[in-house]
Amino acid sequence: SDSPDLGDHDSLGTAECSLAQILATQENKVSLPLSPYHHTPGDCGLLLVRAVEVSDGTRDRVTLDLTAQNLDKKDLFSESDPFYCVYRRNEDGTDTLVYRSEWIKDTASPDWAPITLDCAKLCLGDWARNLRIEVYDWDMDGGHDFIGDCNTCMDELAQGEDFQILQWDLINPKKVERKGYKNSGQIVVKSVKIEQDTTFLDYVRGGLKINLSVAVDMTGSNGDPDSPDSLHYVNPRTGENAYTTAIRTVGDILQDYDYDKKIVGLGFGSKVGGVLSHCFPLNGNPRNPYCKGVDGLVTSYMDTLNSVTLAEPTCYSQVLQFASDESVRSSNEVEYTVILLITDGGVTDFVETKQALVQMSKQP
Numbered sequence: 001s002d003s004p005d006l007g008d009h010d011s012l013g014t015a016e017c018s019l020a021q022i023l024a025t026q027e028n029k030v031s032l033p034l035s036p037y038h039h040t041p042g043d044c045g046l047l048l049v050r051a052v053e054v055s056d057g058t059r060d061r062v063t064l065d066l067t068a069q070n071l072d073k074k075d076l077f078s079e080s081d082p083f084y085c086v087y088r089r090n091e092d093g094t095d096t097l098v099y100r101s102e103w104i105k106d107t108a109s110p111d112w113a114p115i116t117l118d119c120a121k122l123c124l125g126d127w128a129r130n131l132r133i134e135v136y137d138w139d140m141d142g143g144h145d146f147i148g149d150c151n152t153c154m155d156e157l158a159q160g161e162d163f164q165i166l167q168w169d170l171i172n173p174k175k176v177e178r179k180g181y182k183n184s185g186q187i188v189v190k191s192v193k194i195e196q197d198t199t200f201l202d203y204v205r206g207g208l209k210i211n212l213s214v215a216v217d218m219t220g221s222n223g224d225p226d227s228p229d230s231l232h233y234v235n236p237r238t239g240e241n242a243y244t245t246a247i248r249t250v251g252d253i254l255q256d257y258d259y260d261k262k263i264v265g266l267g268f269g270s271k272v273g274g275v276l277s278h279c280f281p282l283n284g285n286p287r288n289p290y291c292k293g294v295d296g297l298v299t300s301y302m303d304t305l306n307s308v309t310l311a312e313p314t315c316y317s318q319v320l321q322f323a324s325d326e327s328v329r330s331s332n333e334v335e336y337t338v339i340l341l342i343t344d345g346g347v348t349d350f351v352e353t354k355q356a357l358v359q360m361s362k363q364p
Contacts, residue, residue, distance in 0.1 A: 013037070015047045020256035022051045026205055053201050057125030058118070062157065063193040065114040066101075066133075071185035072172070074137035074145040078106045081138040082147065084187070088123060089130035098122055103138035108185070118197075119154065127154035133187055135170055148172045148184035160192035209335045210257040212250075212264070213323035216243055216282070216301055217343035219269030220310040231344055232305055244298050246342045251294035254338060262290040264326055265297045268319045270308035279318035280304075289326070316341060317352035324360045 003009070013034025022030050029050040033041035066084065074080045083103035087095040098121055104110040123129040131152050137145040148170030160166045169183035223230030231242040240248075255261055265282035266289065272280050281289035282300040291297040320339065327337035339360075347353055 013044050015049075017049070018256060019051065020253060022049055023201060023204060024257045026207060028052070028201075028205065053199070057123075057127060058120035059197045059199065060119040060125075061116060061195045061197060062119060062122065062154070063114055063116045063191075063195075064157070065190040065192075067109065067111045067188045067190055068135060068170070069109045069186050069188060070183075071108045071110070071135065071170070072147050073108065074147065075106075079108045080145075080147065081105050082107065082110045082135055083138050083144075084112070084133055084135045086117075086122070087132040087134065089132070095132060114191075123154050127158070129153060131157075133168075135185070135187065146172065150187055157189065157192055158194060160189045161194055163191065165190060166192075203336075204257060207334050209259050210254055211262075211327060211335060211337040212254050212258060213266070213326065213337060213339045214247060214251070214263060214297060215266040215268060215279075215316075215319040215323065215339070215341045216247075217269060217314065217341075218267045218305070218308060218310055219314045219344075220312050221314060221346070222310060222344050225305060225310070232310075234302075243301065243342055247298060247301070247340075248294055250338075250340050251297065255294055261293045263293065263297045264289050264323060265291040265300050266319045266322060267301070267304055267308070268316070269311060269314055271311045272308050274309075276311050278315040279322050280308075313348035314343065314346055315349040315352070316343070316347050317349045317356045320353065320356040320360065324356070324363060328363060 013036065015032035015034055017030060017032055022028060027050075029048065032047045032049060034045045034047060035041070037044045068082060068084075071080050071082055081103050083101045085097055085101070086099040088098050089095055099115060099117060101112045101115070104112065119125055119127075123131065131154070132149055133152065134149040135147040137147055139145065149172075150168035150170055152166075152168060157166070166189035168187050170185045170187055172184045175181045175184065218232075222232050225232040225234070227233060234241045234244075251263065255263065267280050267282050268278045270277060270280070280286075282297065282304045283289060283291055284300075284304070291300045319341065323337070323339045327335075327339075
């Protein structure tokens with residue numbers, strides 16, 4: 001049928017998955033069996049889904065090496081002291097300054113230092129957007145003398161990436177009508193280098209594995225878990241509380257990128273077996289503190305909440321150090337660990353926590 005109404009067509013089946021499940025594969029594609037099926041999944045057909053990351057140009061980063069030659073002389077007893085400004089054209093016809101160079105003393109042929117700019121800032125990712133380069137003679141009083149300008153765009157600048165030297169005349173509109181006037185010098189692009197920033201998906205496609213460690217604040221400052229005012233209070237209608245909501249919000253996203261779906265679950269600030277502990281496994285197994293996925297982590301948290309006594313003070317350093325040590329023991333060069341610490345606020349061991357964070361920042 002040519003009808004646009006889906007109700008006029010026969011359904012062949014359905015398939016569901018999350019975007020993260022597709023992106024977590026190295027080839028960014030998954031094969032999903034259609035359901036319902038007759039006997040085994042896939043015997044009624046497979047749906048092949050591929051995800052493609054579309055670049056809008058804002059990921060590009062350009063390095064420009066600019067010089068100028070034969071610039072007009074603006075000072076009485078010496079050559080000009082030139083610097084340049086790059087302006088981006090806006091949709092309303094106005095211009096925005098995106099870069100201003102250093103000034104170089106007494107030269108008609110300045111060789112400025114190379115600059116690196118994000119295309120998001122330089123041209124908003126639009127390679128056809130007009131860019132104006134203005135060259136001035138620097139004056140100490142701030143009354144810089146205009147030498148000339150030229151117009152270009154990223155499409156034109158990109159032509160210099162193949163070691164092609166680009167050159168534009170600098171024009172001073174006030175001199176255009178003068179007899180014999182050609183230009184006020186030239187701006188020269190010696191080299192152009194364009195790179196793309198690496199994104200999270202680039203790392204995933206390269207085989208990066210994500211690990212998640214979660215530490216839950218189980219101190220007395222959260223309030224009595226049986227009180228509706230407590231962050232640990234479980235809503236009888238939903239079966240959730242503030243902590244489980246936070247765990248699911250982050251965990252449901254990250255676990256699709258976790259190849260083994262094992263999550264380190266920790267608690268801190270409670271009496272376990274009558275002894276105050278600032279770091280204990282939510283599953284009760286110190287040798288293997290891993291929970292199976294987000295649901296397993298939430299189940300372990302709920303079980304622990306019913307078996308410990310919330311206490312004081314609030315200390316972060318031990319759980320941070322444990323999670324850091326665990327990631328070092330289990331990681332290789334293509335693994336990355338996210339440590340999620342969920343707390344209701346103030347920290348007691350501020351100095352120790354700061355030291356732990358500094359040490360963690362040095363980990364590979």
